[in-house]
Amino acid sequence: MAPRKDRNNKTFWDISVMDEYGIIEGKVWANAQWLDRTDSENLNRELDPAVINNLQGKTVGVQGQVAEFKGQTQYNFNAIYLVDQRKYPPHSFVQKSPVPLEKLESEFWGFLTKTSGKLRKFLEFVFTGEYWESFQTAPAAVTHHHAYVHGLLEHTVSVTGAAYTLAEKYKISGYPLDVELTIAGALLHDIGKIGAYSLSPAPEMTISGVILDHIAIGFAEFSRIASEFGLEEDLRNALGHILLSHHGRKEYGSPVLPATPEALVVSAADELDFKLFCYEDTVKELEAESGITEFNYSTQRRFWKWKEFSEKDICGENCE
Numbered sequence: 001m002a003p004r005k006d007r008n009n010k011t012f013w014d015i016s017v018m019d020e021y022g023i024i025e026g027k028v029w030a031n032a033q034w035l036d037r038t039d040s041e042n043l044n045r046e047l048d049p050a051v052i053n054n055l056q057g058k059t060v061g062v063q064g065q066v067a068e069f070k071g072q073t074q075y076n077f078n079a080i081y082l083v084d085q086r087k088y089p090p091h092s093f094v095q096k097s098p099v100p101l102e103k104l105e106s107e108f109w110g111f112l113t114k115t116s117g118k119l120r121k122f123l124e125f126v127f128t129g130e131y132w133e134s135f136q137t138a139p140a141a142v143t144h145h146h147a148y149v150h151g152l153l154e155h156t157v158s159v160t161g162a163a164y165t166l167a168e169k170y171k172i173s174g175y176p177l178d179v180e181l182t183i184a185g186a187l188l189h190d191i192g193k194i195g196a197y198s199l200s201p202a203p204e205m206t207i208s209g210v211i212l213d214h215i216a217i218g219f220a221e222f223s224r225i226a227s228e229f230g231l232e233e234d235l236r237n238a239l240g241h242i243l244l245s246h247h248g249r250k251e252y253g254s255p256v257l258p259a260t261p262e263a264l265v266v267s268a269a270d271e272l273d274f275k276l277f278c279y280e281d282t283v284k285e286l287e288a289e290s291g292i293t294e295f296n297y298s299t300q301r302r303f304w305k306w307k308e309f310s311e312k313d314i315c316g317e318n319c320e
Contacts, residue, residue: 003053006030015077017062018202019093023147026064026075035081037061047082055080057200059088072294090201097150104150105136107157111164111187115180118235123184125229126191134194139203141193144298145277147203152193155273160186162269170261177261181235185242185266192218192243215253219243242266279303 002014010030017024034047064077097104112123127135140146140155160183167182195217196209208217222243226236241263247254248267258264282293283305293303 015080016202017060018095020095022095023143023202024075026062026077028077028080032077033079033081035079037081038084040084043081047080051082055082057090057202059083059085059090059093094199094201095148097146097148097154099150099154101136101150101153104153104157107161108136108153108187111157111160111183114164114183118232119180119184122226122229122231122235123187126188126225131194135191137199138194139197139199140190142197142203142205145274145281149199151203152190152197155277156187156190158273159189159266159269162272163266166265166269167262170265175261177265178238181238181242182262182265185239185246185262186269188218188222188239189243189246189266189270190214190218191221192216195221213253215244215247215255238262246270275299 003011004014006012006029012030013028015026015028017026034052035043036045036047036051037043039045059082061079061081061083062077063079064075067074067076108127112120112127115123136153137149138152139148140151146152146155163182163186164179167177167179171177171179192214193209196206196212196214197203198206219240222240223236226240231239238260241256241258241260245254245256245258245263246267248258248271250257254267258267278296278299282296282303286293286305290305290307293305295302
């Protein structure tokens with residue numbers, strides 16, 4: 001939530017409100033009401049001005065209208081009221097992964113058990129205790145993709161699944177590729193997001209995330225853990241290279257380009273998962289059964305929803 005000035009020098013606010021279904025970005029104009037409804041006997045008491053700029057992470061109620069501005073939907077709120085935080089705790093209104101946590105955890109550890117020897121012991125060493133708790137809770141982003149509780153775990157499982165399938169396919173085709181290293185690299189590729197993002201309760205970037213980025217944070221953390229574990233140099237370099245190169249291009253934040261088959265596979269899987277998420281998230285806003293979306297700035301393209309898929313089309317034999 002950020003105060004700004006309009007053309008008449010009146011204060012208005014850009015505001016983001018979240019519940020378990022998603023995030024709405026809206027405007028609160030100068031004539032809006034700010035009410036303190038923490039006291040059930042005085043519901044029309046005006047909110048203390050000092051509290052207005054300190055509502056981040058609080059549970060509030062909002063009223064407003066949906067309007068159109070420059071051809072795009074805009075949400076205008078004309079009443080914001082603070083409610084009893086004990087009765088309506090903020091964590092009850094935070095968006096979570098649509099995939100059950102138990103399923104995500106099962107898939108994650110299932111991939112980890114496909115590794116063996118020192119590689120497996122290192123992964124078990126990394127993903128343990130409080131570190132695992134932080135990893136499985138963290139978001140994968142603030143806005144672009146998987147920006148919710150358990151989002152990092154969901155994204156990691158999806159990337160690892162795709163990378164594992166690709167690695168198996170190309171190994172069968174005769175390419176010199178280490179499948180276990182690919183799995184390990186995919187499981188580790190975004191560990192820097194634990195330090196780059198936080199939940200308060202909505203996803204936001206930390207200071208380290210803003211000035212260092214998750215790739216640098218992740219490599220530093222990986223190097224620290226690898227030294228503590230005593231990971232041999234070849235594995236340390238091969239895994240570290242995957243972490244540093246997984247965005248695929250220097251202009252996307254990777255300091256080096258993928259230079260091994262395993263790094264190429266993880267990078268491709270990571271980019272594909274990001275773009276498919278953006279596709280699904282964008283086309284669901286279309287009212288028609290098919291059509292072209294608005295321009296998606298995250299992926300620098302419009303998407304085409306060429307047909308309506310049924311639930312059976314999507315999940316196939318896995319439908320319950």
